[in-house]
Amino acid sequence: MHDIDARLGRIRGDVPPQAHNARTIAALTSNPGCARRAIMDAAGIDKPRLASYIGFPAPFGQSQFAITRGNAFEAQVKANGCAELLRLLREQLGLPIPEVSYDDLEEVGGHRSQHLRHARTRSLLTRAAGAGGDAGTLFDHPLLRLDVGGRPVYLEPDLIAFRLGGRFHVVEIKSFAVIDGQADGDKVAAAAIQSAVYVLAMRQLLAELGTGPEAVAREVVLVCPENFSNRPVATLLDVRQQLTVLGRQLSRLDRIESLVGLQPPGLTFDLELDQAGVPHRPAAELADDVRTVPARYAPECLASCEMCFFCRDEARGQTAALGRAAADELGAVHSVQMALGLADGTLTPADDQAEAAALLREAARLRRECLGETA
Amino acid sequence: MSTLTSLARAQAVATGTAQPVCTRRHVHLSDRPLVLVPLVLAGEANAPLAALVGDDSRTGRLLVVSQPRNRDRRFAFAAELAHIVVSYIEGYYASAQAVPGGRGQDDRIRFADAPQLVVPNPACIAFVRMLGRSTRFRRPSGEYAVDPAVPVLGRWLSYFAERAEHPGSCLLLAATDAVALHWASGQSPVEDLNLAALMGWIDPPAGMTGAQAAAAGEDPVTWPPAGPATDPTFDNEVLAQLIAACDLPDDDARARQRAETALQAALAAQVAPTWRLMWRAVGLLRGIPPGGRVAARWDADKDSFTSYAGYLRDDGPPQPRRDAAVAAALRLNWLERAQASYTAQRAMDDPLVMAEHRLAGEAFAGTVTAAEPGRLDSSGKRRKLRPLITVTTEDSPRIDPGVMLVSPSRPGQQARVISVSAAPVQPESAQAVPPPAAPSPATAVPATAVPAVPVRSRVAVVLELAGGMGRALVPEPGSVPEPGERLCYTTLTDSYQPAGSFPDRAGTPWTHGGPPPEYVPADEDASEAWS
Numbered sequence: 018m019h020d021i022d023a024r025l026g027r028i029r030g031d032v033p034p035q036a037h038n039a040r041t042i043a044a045l046t047s048n049p050g051c052a053r054r055a056i057m058d059a060a061g062i063d064k065p066r067l068a069s070y071i072g073f074p075a076p077f078g079q080s081q082f083a084i085t086r087g088n089a090f091e092a093q094v095k096a097n098g099c100a101e102l103l104r105l106l107r108e109q110l111g112l113p114i115p116e117v118s119y120d121d122l123e124e125v126g127g128h129r130s131q132h133l134r135h136a137r138t139r140s141l142l143t144r145a146a147g148a149g150g151d152a153g154t155l156f157d158h159p160l161l162r163l164d165v166g167g168r169p170v171y172l173e174p175d176l177i178a179f180r181l182g183g184r185f186h187v188v189e190i191k192s193f194a195v196i197d198g199q200a201d202g203d204k205v206a207a208a209a210i211q212s213a214v215y216v217l218a219m220r221q222l223l224a225e226l227g228t229g230p231e232a233v234a235r236e237v238v239l240v241c242p243e244n245f246s247n248r249p250v251a252t253l254l255d256v257r258q259q260l261t262v263l264g265r266q267l268s269r270l271d272r273i274e275s276l277v278g279l280q281p282p283g284l285t286f287d288l289e290l291d292q293a294g295v296p297h298r299p300a301a302e303l304a305d306d307v308r309t310v311p312a313r314y315a316p317e318c319l320a321s322c323e324m325c326f327f328c329r330d331e332a333r334g335q336t337a338a339l340g341r342a343a344a345d346e347l348g349a350v351h352s353v354q355m356a357l358g359l360a361d362g363t364l365t366p367a368d369d370q371a372e373a374a375a376l377l378r379e380a381a382r383l384r385r386e387c388l389g390e391t392a
Numbered sequence: 393m394s395t396l397t398s399l400a401r402a403q404a405v406a407t408g409t410a411q412p413v414c415t416r417r418h419v420h421l422s423d424r425p426l427v428l429v430p431l432v433l434a435g436e437a438n439a440p441l442a443a444l445v446g447d448d449s450r451t452g453r454l455l456v457v458s459q460p461r462n463r464d465r466r467f468a469f470a471a472e473l474a475h476i477v478v479s480y481i482e483g484y485y486a487s488a489q490a491v492p493g494g495r496g497q498d499d500r501i502r503f504a505d506a507p508q509l510v511v512p513n514p515a516c517i518a519f520v521r522m523l524g525r526s527t528r529f530r531r532p533s534g535e536y537a538v539d540p541a542v543p544v545l546g547r548w549l550s551y552f553a554e555r556a557e558h559p560g561s562c563l564l565l566a567a568t569d570a571v572a573l574h575w576a577s578g579q580s581p582v583e584d585l586n587l588a589a590l591m592g593w594i595d596p597p598a599g600m601t602g603a604q605a606a607a608a609g610e611d612p613v614t615w616p617p618a619g620p621a622t623d624p625t626f627d628n629e630v631l632a633q634l635i636a637a638c639d640l641p642d643d644d645a646r647a648r649q650r651a652e653t654a655l656q657a658a659l660a661a662q663v664a665p666t667w668r669l670m671w672r673a674v675g676l677l678r679g680i681p682p683g684g685r686v687a688a689r690w691d692a693d694k695d696s697f698t699s700y701a702g703y704l705r706d707d708g709p710p711q712p713r714r715d716a717a718v719a720a721a722l723r724l725n726w727l728e729r730a731q732a733s734y735t736a737q738r739a740m741d742d743p744l745v746m747a748e749h750r751l752a753g754e755a756f757a758g759t760v761t762a763a764e765p766g767r768l769d770s771s772g773k774r775r776k777l778r779p780l781i782t783v784t785t786e787d788s789p790r791i792d793p794g795v796m797l798v799s800p801s802r803p804g805q806q807a808r809v810i811s812v813s814a815a816p817v818q819p820e821s822a823q824a825v826p827p828p829a830a831p832s833p834a835t836a837v838p839a840t841a842v843p844a845v846p847v848r849s850r851v852a853v854v855l856e857l858a859g860g861m862g863r864a865l866v867p868e869p870g871s872v873p874e875p876g877e878r879l880c881y882t883t884l885t886d887s888y889q890p891a892g893s894f895p896d897r898a899g900t901p902w903t904h905g906g907p908p909p910e911y912v913p914a915d916e917d918a919s920e921a922w923s
Contacts, residue, residue: 076610078624081632083435194437196525197713245437245526246921316580334405336398340580343398356402376395376751379788383396383747387415 021274025060028277030287034061036131037170039211042163044321046210046266052276053312054322059165059273062286064323070288070296071304073326076319087192094190094240094249099155099177102188105240105251112181123158131171134160142219143226145180155179161218165267176215185223187215187237195241195250205239205254212237213259217267235260280310316340348373394748400576408601410575410593416683416742419570420562420690422508426480427452427670429512429663430519432620433460434627438522440469441622442659445476449671454660458638458652463921467538470527474545481507481548485701491691506563506690506697509552510674512587512618512666513568517556519620520564524549528710529917536919543710550711551700558727560689560734563697567673574680578603587669588615595676618666630658683741685886689734712911717904718897725892736884740800746880750787755882756853758785761815765872768865769856777865779857779872781807783879784815784850797855797881802873805860807881815850855881 037058045058057064068075094101098119106112122138138159145154156179161172177188189212193204219233236253243250284306291297307327314328314337322328332338336347336356349369350356358364359374360381366374400411424447433439439460446452453476457469487504511517528546530538556564572584577593583606584590592605600608609615612623622631637651715723739746739755749755762782769778789812791797797807862868873879900907 078628080434080622080624080627082433082627083624086435192435196437196522199714242437244920248921316582319582336402338580339398339401339405339578340582342581343401346395346398353402353405356399357406360399360402373395377399380394380396380399380747380751382786383751384399384744387744387747388412 021277024277025056025273028056028280028285029060029062030285031289032063032287035063036061037163037165038172039176039214040207042165042170042172042214042267043207043210043263045165046262047321048313048315048318049266049269051313051318051322052279053307053310053324053328055273055276056280056310057286057324059277060286061170063288066288067286067303067307068323068327071300071307071327073324073330075323076326077323083192090192090242090247090249091190093247095157095177099157101249102155102177102240102251105249106179106238109251110238110253114179114181117155117179119155119157121157122160131160135162135171139222142178142185142222146185146223146226146228146232159219161215161222163214163218163221163267172214172218176212178215178219184231185219185233187212187219187233188240189215189237190240190249193241194244195252196244200241208239209237209254209256210259210263212239212254213256213263216256217260217263284309314338315344346373347377350374350377394751396744396748396751397576401578404576404578404593404602408578408603409596410577410590410602412574413576413744414574414680414738414742415744416686417677417680418573418683418686418738418741418745419565419677420508420682420686420693421674421678422505424448425508425510425565425674426477427510427667427674428477428516428520429618429666429670430516430523430620431622431659431663432519434622434624436460438519438526440466440473440523442663443469443473444660444663444667445473447480449667452667454656454663456652456656456659458655459635467542470523470542470545471539474527474539474541477509478541478544478548483507484697491695502694502698503701504694506694508562509564510570510670511564511566512670513585514566515585516618516620517553517564517566520549520556521553524551524553524711525713526920529920531918534918544704547704547710554711555693555696559731560737561693561696561730562690563693567670570677571673574677577606579606586610587618587666587673591669591673591676595672615665616662618669619663622662626662631655634658683738685737685741689737709911716897716908717900718894721894722891725894729889729891732889733886736882736886739882739884740803740886743880746800746882749882749884750789750880753788753790754884755880756783756785756787756789756791756851757878757880758783758787758851758853760873760875760877760879761852763872763875765867765874775865776858777861777867779861779867780810781855781857781873783853783855783881785853786850789851789853791853791883795883796885797883798885799879799881801879802860803886805871806858807855808858810854810856812851812853815852853881 041058045055048054057067065075065077094105099117103114103117106114120141122134122141138156138161141154141156142159145156155177157177159176159178162169163172164170177190178185179188180186189208191204191208193201216233216235216237220230223232224230235257236255239252239254240249241252242248286303286306287298288296288303296303304327307324308331312324312328312331314325314332314335316329316338318325318328329338334353336351336353337344339353347356349367350359350373355364356377359366359370360377362378397413400413404411426445426447427449429444431441431443433441440457441460442454442456444452444454455469455472457465459465484503484505484507488501489504490499490501493499509520511520524546526546527538527542528550530536530543530546532538532540532543552564555561556566568585568587568590571587571590571594572581575590575594577584577590579589579593586609588609589606590609592600592607592609593602596602596605612625616626617623634651634655638648638655640648640651739749743757746755746757750757760781761784762780764780767777767779769776791809791812793809793811795809797809799805799807857872861871895901898907
């Protein structure tokens with residue numbers, strides 16, 4: 018444990034690690050086979066900064082309109098001790114919630130230290146769990162901790178938890194609209210997997226206290242604006258499947274130690290600044306170091322990973338860059354040049370390429386037949 | 393997606409230009425499509441910000457909502473858009489045509505042509521659907537009254553968005569879909585959703601490769617996103633200040649006027665590049681000769697358009713918020729049949745699309761090597777004309793005896809497979825297309841033994857023909873393929889598929905919630921918040 022910590026620390030260099038949040042952990046599940054991403058995330062590398070520095074700034078910006086709207090909606094739901102949220106839980110979901118109090122754990126006695134906040138979260142949740150019945154409290158911003166790749170990471174909180182019927186429930190507030198009972202599928206999927214991260218983290222916390230996983234409900238409450246208004250609506254979302262996926266991916270991340278072991282001993286993505294305020298390592302050198310760790314680029318990365326433009330550039334000429342469908346079709350044929358060589362018969366396929374090669378030659382013949390010799 | 397398309401993508405990477413995956417155009421293009429480039433405000437539920445709309449590349453109208461969170465401004469925008477879109481649509485009411493009714497039915501009348509909306513990408517189709525949803529329940533009178541054109545716009549947009557889900561319908565097109573249907577770029581389908589990048593691959597500016605043009609197309613400064621989402625950097629650095637400046641009290645009319653002009657100019661600059669791209673895309677597609685069955689599909693669109701126009705004229709209620717169970721099942725069944733028919737039609741129209749099915753073993757093309765045109769089947773009570781032909785092909789058909797096939801060039805004739813067998817292997821003749829074609833995957837030779845002398849395995853398929861040969865026991869001249877003729881046969885069929893049978897609305901089973909309540913337009917629908 019100590020070795021790997023030291024090793025990851027060296028990879029990160031002399032800068033503080035990036036905190037994880039539910040979003041980054043959820044993103045781990047989207048491309049679990051990518052060693053580059055796994056190592057960077059485990060080491061807490063500032064990926065957006067790294068990507069910009071080596072010349073491939075991430076394509077993700079967030080519009081201030083979206084941020085404002087998200088914050089305003091969350092504030093509205095949480096206003097006056099979560100009055101609106103309570104109404105939703107009682108009226109729309111029919112939950113028999115008694116009078117409750119509201120505990121904001123965003124800071125503890127004026128301190129925002131993660132350690133303190135986590136300790137406070139722990140003791141409050143422990144007390145609530147131990148109280149037997151329903152303690153009648155909404156916990157806002159509890160700071161949770163989750164083991165990622167064998168290392169505990171703090172989760173920047175964005176949730177409310179409450180206890181009902183002897184079980185904790187997670188509430189996730191999102192500002193995308195639910196229109197006629199339907200919402201954007203991608204956004205719901207993202208919200209579900211993020212909520213699952215919280216459920217998992219709460220289960221882990223309670224497990225440390227000897228409480229079983231059933232102490233946290235696998236149904237989460239999703240609160241979104243209804244139709245085209247600002248009026249919130251609550252929906253129960255079963256995240257059982259997401260929990261399974263997440264559990265599986267996190268357990269696979271446990272091999273981070275062996276993954277790091279495969280990298281050259283001097284590997285570092287150090288972004289430490291010199292006196293002039295720029296990283297002291299030249300960008301080209303850093304980019305070379307990034308290249309030593311294999312990535313598994315797929316065009317879907319463009320939606321989720323800050324390193325995507327770098328990896329896409331690197332994958333130019335690879336069949337993986339042409340999309341999942343093309344990569345699957347071509348199987349063991351990894352490069353575009355090889356695909357073309359196999360198609361025109363100038364290359365001889367290896368055993369595992371025989372089937373794809375036969376199809377490619379057939380496809381080339383058909384294209385020539387239909388388009389003439391030019392194709 | 394097939395190996396054929398993957399190969400085309402690989403060729404696009406190698407050549408630096410997009411490669412055709414069709415030899416015919418499979419979408420109908422109106423002479424006067426209404427192009428719509430919408431923008432929305434980030435974070436809100438479909439809050440329109442701007443739209444550039446028009447049926448002529450030179451005279452697009454820019455509509456701007458200077459305060460997108462203001463309900464009145466939104467409805468003013470919806471009303472302006474409604475006047476443009478609805479008058480464009482109703483322009484098609486002017487001329488009608490008579491369609492001969494089949495089998496003892498009377499002729500019917502339908503509009504001679506139909507409107508066509510073209511938007512940049514599938515996300516803009518979702519915008520059209522949502523704008524339709526947020527406006528179709530409104531009312532021109534009572535509390536929260538809106539311009540009478542607004543609910544009409546809502547119904548039409550809902551209709552167009554719903555119709556866009558029908559395979560082969562062209563009433564509402566997304567430019568990226570229509571273009572990507574015909575070309576394979578050297579990038580992934582995910583990246584093809586960026587119209588500027590996709591068009592860069594197909595039609596790069598002089599002195600640039602497709603790859604370079606595509607990379608340039610991803611720069612949001614020169615090529616702002618094609619909508620409906622805006623570029624976040626533009627939002628933060630330009631739009632926010634301009635919108636704030638428009639939010640001035642009424643007494644400073646001149647300053648507000650200035651601010652609104654500045655906002656319009658900024659938004660015009662965001663949509664103008666996409667506008668030009670849209671018309672270029674339309675022009676590119678027009679340059680491909682249309683497939684033979686495109687017109688018939690457009691006729692179906694005209695029928696559908698005529699029917700919905702009639703429904704609106706008869707004051708039919710707006711589309712429900714959600715389909716009831718039976719309606720949803722019917723619709724799904726219809727979509728499935730439309731998909732099968734569209735797939736078959738595209739293949740029959742276009743040899744390169746058919747090639748995908750040949751590669752998959754669902755079709756083959758070859759030469760007639762033997763024919764018994766006068767063969768009679770006398771096993772039944774009456775003798776029937778059932779010629780036999782043998783087609784020899786280099787393809788690898790995966791078909792079994794007994795399967796019914798049809799040839800695109802002889803759609804009225806069915807062919808039953810009698811046998812499929814390996815034909816004698818022939819050495820490659822000198823004039824045949826180099827380099828070697830693949831042996832069939834089933835008989836693949838070891839990888840190292842790629843033959844120096846090309847040898848092709850050939851398959852002989854014996855077919856029994858029925859139909860399309862006249863009524864006599866001797867086939868009409870030319871109705872039976874002759875030796876030497878090149879033909880394609882496929883398992884795909886575009887013949888009539890009966891609809892599934894479903895209960896009527898009142899008979900909705902309890903498993904599906906029982907009969908749904910009758911839809912009654914409610915006041916709360918009409919006054920729903922849009923904030």
